[in-house]
Amino acid sequence: MTIPDFFPFVLYFACAFYCLTLLFLLYGITRSRQAHTIPTPTVSVIVAARNEEHHIRALLDCLMNQSYPEYEIIIVDDRSEDRTDEIVKSAQSGNKQVTLLSIKAPNPDMPSKKNALMAGIKAAKGVILLFTDADCRPPSNWISRLVQAFDDNVGLVAGYSPYDAKMLSGESPAESPGLFQAFIRYEELKAALWSWGAIGVGKAWLCTGRSLAYRKTVWEEVGGFGNIRHSVSGDDDLFLQLVRRSTSWEIRYVSAKDSHVPTKPPRTVGQFLEQRKRHFSAAKYFPLTMKVFFAVFHGSNVLLYCGFIASVFGCSAGLWLFLVKSFFDFVFIWLGSRRLGSSAPVFSFFVMEVVYVLYNALIGPLGLFGSFKWKTQTT
Numbered sequence: 001m002t003i004p005d006f007f008p009f010v011l012y013f014a015c016a017f018y019c020l021t022l023l024f025l026l027y028g029i030t031r032s033r034q035a036h037t038i039p040t041p042t043v044s045v046i047v048a049a050r051n052e053e054h055h056i057r058a059l060l061d062c063l064m065n066q067s068y069p070e071y072e073i074i075i076v077d078d079r080s081e082d083r084t085d086e087i088v089k090s091a092q093s094g095n096k097q098v099t100l101l102s103i104k105a106p107n108p109d110m111p112s113k114k115n116a117l118m119a120g121i122k123a124a125k126g127v128i129l130l131f132t133d134a135d136c137r138p139p140s141n142w143i144s145r146l147v148q149a150f151d152d153n154v155g156l157v158a159g160y161s162p163y164d165a166k167m168l169s170g171e172s173p174a175e176s177p178g179l180f181q182a183f184i185r186y187e188e189l190k191a192a193l194w195s196w197g198a199i200g201v202g203k204a205w206l207c208t209g210r211s212l213a214y215r216k217t218v219w220e221e222v223g224g225f226g227n228i229r230h231s232v233s234g235d236d237d238l239f240l241q242l243v244r245r246s247t248s249w250e251i252r253y254v255s256a257k258d259s260h261v262p263t264k265p266p267r268t269v270g271q272f273l274e275q276r277k278r279h280f281s282a283a284k285y286f287p288l289t290m291k292v293f294f295a296v297f298h299g300s301n302v303l304l305y306c307g308f309i310a311s312v313f314g315c316s317a318g319l320w321l322f323l324v325k326s327f328f329d330f331v332f333i334w335l336g337s338r339r340l341g342s343s344a345p346v347f348s349f350f351v352m353e354v355v356y357v358l359y360n361a362l363i364g365p366l367g368l369f370g371s372f373k374w375k376t377q378t379t
Contacts, residue, residue, distance in 0.1 A: 118224060
């Protein structure tokens with residue numbers, strides 16, 4: 001059998017694998033439960049901050065105006081060179097629930113952000129720990145929504161944190177690069193749907209630290225960040241996977257619209273790529289089976305695009321299989337975004353998907369090489 005004869009069979013396998021994966025994720029999204037528990041355990045909100053003078057005041061305003069009855073806010077300043085600590089101290093004077101911790105020196109045994117989070121966790125008095133970033137704006141019901149998802153069997157809860165171009169200082173969405181801002185919102189939406197679907201079927205592997213909560217006892221049970229200290233990134237994804245593999249705690253995803261945590265998007269393509277390469281770097285420490293799965297999935301996506309191109313040269317299967325794959329992509333995005341309460345880019349869908357497959361094929365592997373640091377300069 002020649003390569004041209006064999007190629008259609010490869011495309012059939014790629015299409016079947018790709019579409020079944022999306023169906024599996026949609027099933028996970030539809031079966032996810034949203035608990036509404038009555039108890040109100042004590043809560044600690046922990047934020048690791050470095051050189052965040054332009055963001056920390058607005059974050060504190062959001063955190064100090066939550067609807068939840070009892071909680072503390074712990075800001076861990078990791079060797080900032082700007083006015084971050086001064087701004088937090090100013091907020092402390094009018095609100096006793098705000099605590100400032102300062103990291104004076106790096107920890108040679110722990111990456112910087114994990115070290116800062118670890119300091120906050122050890123000081124926390126809450127039964128439930130919530131995490132977000134300095135450039136986020138949690139809505140007033142954020143704590144309440146995430147805490148409601150905890151019942152006696154739930155140990156970790158993940159949430160959605162979309163990019164909001166309105167948060168770009170001095171710019172309106174119309175002044176931002178249209179395709180770039182549209183794509184990063186689309187990419188974040190797909191990541192959220194993957195996270196939600198995978199959690200729904202008990203295969204949690206992805207979440208964002210911008211909206212994350214877990215029990216303090218869960219952190220202690222898995223040995224804190226000790227088993228994942230080798231990665232600069234991964235205080236969210238790798239920790240989530242650690243909880244799933246090594247404990248019996250359930251994991252849930254909160255999709256309610258009033259729990260969505262808007263975050264400031266990267267201003268430039270370069271900033272976005274550096275951020276994503278750092279995030280992708282955690283994949284080096286994924287289990288082998290997970291690495292193989294994602295290699296096959298994304299490879300299938302690339303193959304189906306190749307099949308579409310091959311259809312110009314007479315491979316009719318390439319065209320039809322590409323159309324099937326595109327239909328499943330569209331259904332996944334449309335149905336998933338409707339359930340999430342987020343707008344789906346219907347009119348730009350095909351453009352976004354072309355950019356998405358190139359992004360995963362070209363940028364994803366770069367995260368497997370090189371070294372990365374957490375916020376080394378003032379922004």
